[in-house]
Amino acid sequence: MLGASCALIMSCGTDHSKVRFVHASPDALGLDVAVDGKTVATNLTFGGLSPASDYLTLTAGNHRVEFRSTGTTDDLINATAGFASQTEYTLLAVELSPAPPPNTPPSIAALLKTDNNSPPQSGNIKVRVIHSAPDPVDVQQNEPAHVDVYIVPPGSNITNATPTIASLGYEQASDYQNVAAATYEIIVTRSTDLTKARLIDQTYDFTAGQIRTLVTVDIPGGGSMSGTPLELSDLN
Numbered sequence: 015m016l017g018a019s020c021a022l023i024m025s026c027g028t029d030h031s032k033v034r035f036v037h038a039s040p041d042a043l044g045l046d047v048a049v050d051g052k053t054v055a056t057n058l059t060f061g062g063l064s065p066a067s068d069y070l071t072l073t074a075g076n077h078r079v080e081f082r083s084t085g086t087t088d089d090l091i092n093a094t095a096g097f098a099s100q101t102e103y104t105l106l107a108v109e110l111s112p113a114p115p116p117n118t119p120p121s122i123a124a125l126l127k128t129d130n131n132s133p134p135q136s137g138n139i140k141v142r143v144i145h146s147a148p149d150p151v152d153v154q155q156n157e158p159a160h161v162d163v164y165i166v167p168p169g170s171n172i173t174n175a176t177p178t179i180a181s182l183g184y185e186q187a188s189d190y191q192n193v194a195a196a197t198y199e200i201i202v203t204r205s206t207d208l209t210k211a212r213l214i215d216q217t218y219d220f221t222a223g224q225i226r227t228l229v230t231v232d233i234p235g236g237g238s239m240s241g242t243p244l245e246l247s248d249l250n
Contacts, residue, residue, distance in 0.1 A: 028099070028100070029073065029074050029099050030071050030072060030073055030074055030099065030100070031071075031072050031073075031074050031097035031098055031099060031100065031101045031102070031103065032068075032069030032070065032071050032072070032101070032102045032103065033069060033070050033072060033097060033102070033103040033104070033105055034063060034064065034065060034068075034069045034070065034103070034104055034105070035047050035054075035055055035058065035063070035064045035070075035105050035106075035107070036062070036063055036104060036105070036106040036107070036229065036244070036246065037058045037059060037060050037061065037062045037063075037106075037107055038060075038061075038106045038107060038108045038109070038125075038146050038229055038231050038244060039060065039107050039108060039109040039120055039122045039231075040060050040109065040231055040232055040233060040234040040235075040236075040240070041109060041120040041232075041234060041235065041236070042060070042083075042090065042107065042109070042120050042122055043059075043083060043084065044056075044057040044058065044059055044083070044084035044085075045057075045058045045059075045081050045082065045083065045084060045090070045107060046058070046081070046082045046083075046084050046085070046086075047064065047079070047080070047081055047082075048079070048080040048082070049070075049072065049077050049078070049079055049080075050077055050078050051078070051080075054070055056084065057084045058084075061244050063246060069102055069103075072097055074097055074098060074099035074100075074101075075096070075097065076094050076095070076096050076097075077094070077095060077097060078092070078093070078094050079091065079092075079093055079094070079095055079105065079124060080092050080093075081107045081122065081124070090107075090120075090122050091107060091122060091123060091124045093123075093124045095124065095126050101128060102128070102129040102130075102131055103126055103127065103128055103129060104126075104127045104129055104144075104227065104246070105124055105125070105126050105127075106124070106125040106126075106127070106144070106146060106229065107122050107123075107124060107125075108122060108123060108124075108125045108146040108185070109121070109122055109146070109148055109231075109232060109236070110122060110123050110148065125144075125146060125185055127144060127187045129227075129248060130190055131225055131248055131249050133223060133225075133249065134192050134222075134223065134224075134225065135192060136222070137194060137195060137222050138192050138193060138194055138195060138222065139192075139193060139194075139195050139220040139221070139222065139223070139224045139225065139226070140190040140191065140192050140193075140224075140225045140226070140248075141165065141190065141191050141193070141200075141220070141225070141226045141227070141228065142187055142188045142189065142190045142191065142226075142227050142228070143163050143179060143182060143187070143188045143202075143227075143228045143229075143230065143243075144186075144187045144188075144227060144228070144229045144230070145158075145160075145161055145182045145183065145184055145185065145186055145187075145188075145230050146184070146185060146229055146230055146231060147184075147230040147231050147232045147239040147240070148184065148232060148236070149232050149236055149237055149238050149239055150204060150213070150238060150239060152204075152206065157184065158183075158184035159184075159204045159205065159206065160181045160182060160183050160184070160204075160205040160206070161181075161182050161202050161203065161204060161205055161213065161230070162177035162179065162180055162181065162182070162202070162203050162204075162205050162210075163177055163178055163179035163182060163188065163200065163201070163202050164177055164178055164199075164200070164201040164202075164203075165178040165179075165191060165193060165198050165199075165200055166178075166198065166199050166201065167196070167197075167198065167199065168197055168198070168199045168217055169199070170199060172201060172203075172210055173210065177203075178191055179191070180205070181205045182205075190225070195220050195221055195222035195223075195224070196220060197217060197218070197219045197220070198217070198218055198220065199215065199216070199217050200214065200215075200216055200217075200218060200228065201214065201215050202214035202215075202230065202239070202243075213230075213238075213239045213241070214230065214239065214240075214241055214242070214243055215241070216241070216242065216243070218245075221250065223249070223250045224247075224249060224250045225248035225249035225250070226245060226246065226247060226248060227245075227246040227248055228243040228244070228245055228246075229243055229244040229245075229246065230243050231243065231244060
């Protein structure tokens with residue numbers, strides 16, 4: 015039964031893709047993840063990444079992905095996703111709404127993003143942002159607000175600065191920013207907020223060759239964006 019050992023999860027040839035799973039819903043408890051009915055991660059907690067390093071290898075093509083509350087067979091997410099050959103992906107379980115009523119599972123969905131882990135230019139790093147926080151809400155549009163991202167030297171005044179990443183929409187991933195390795199202050203503001211009130215203001219020390227993904231999330235219970243995004247170490 016050699017063929018069976020090569021099916022579904024692990025590819026025997028070059029026609030394969032890779033995926034990692036991220037728990038990005040602050041109101042969901044532990045999650046189990048299954049691919050085509052086979053459990054590939056158990057009790058993944060908020061902020062957790064599986065596999066913890068590298069990626070899970072799949073045969074290229076369509077696969078059914080399920081996220082369940084740990085220890086149950088009740089799907090919170092049951093979706094079919096397409097995975098291209100020789101491509102790496104991040105699949106996030108993200109929150110669609112603020113905190114649910116007591117004893118009610120949160121409303122979550124699968125968000126699939128393509129990764130680019132080709133090394134940055136010599137002396138540089140690459141960083142991108144995935145906006146998965148449903149708050150704050152743009153009341154005029156009745157949808158999660160777009161955000162601006164500033165990648166600047168620590169202590170910078172952004173009053174008249176142009177955002178590094180402008181008007182990033184909910185569930186969108188920015189392009190990778192290829193910048194010199196250094197210490198940066200990464201600031202996130204609401205795109206329509208002329209006062210540029212800081213939703214996120216964190217400082218990061220980056221070493222040459224690193225690739226990082228930052229994921230915006232809500233605080234537990236919803237209502238506002240967490241000031242601390244999830245940080246995924248993509249390379250080095």
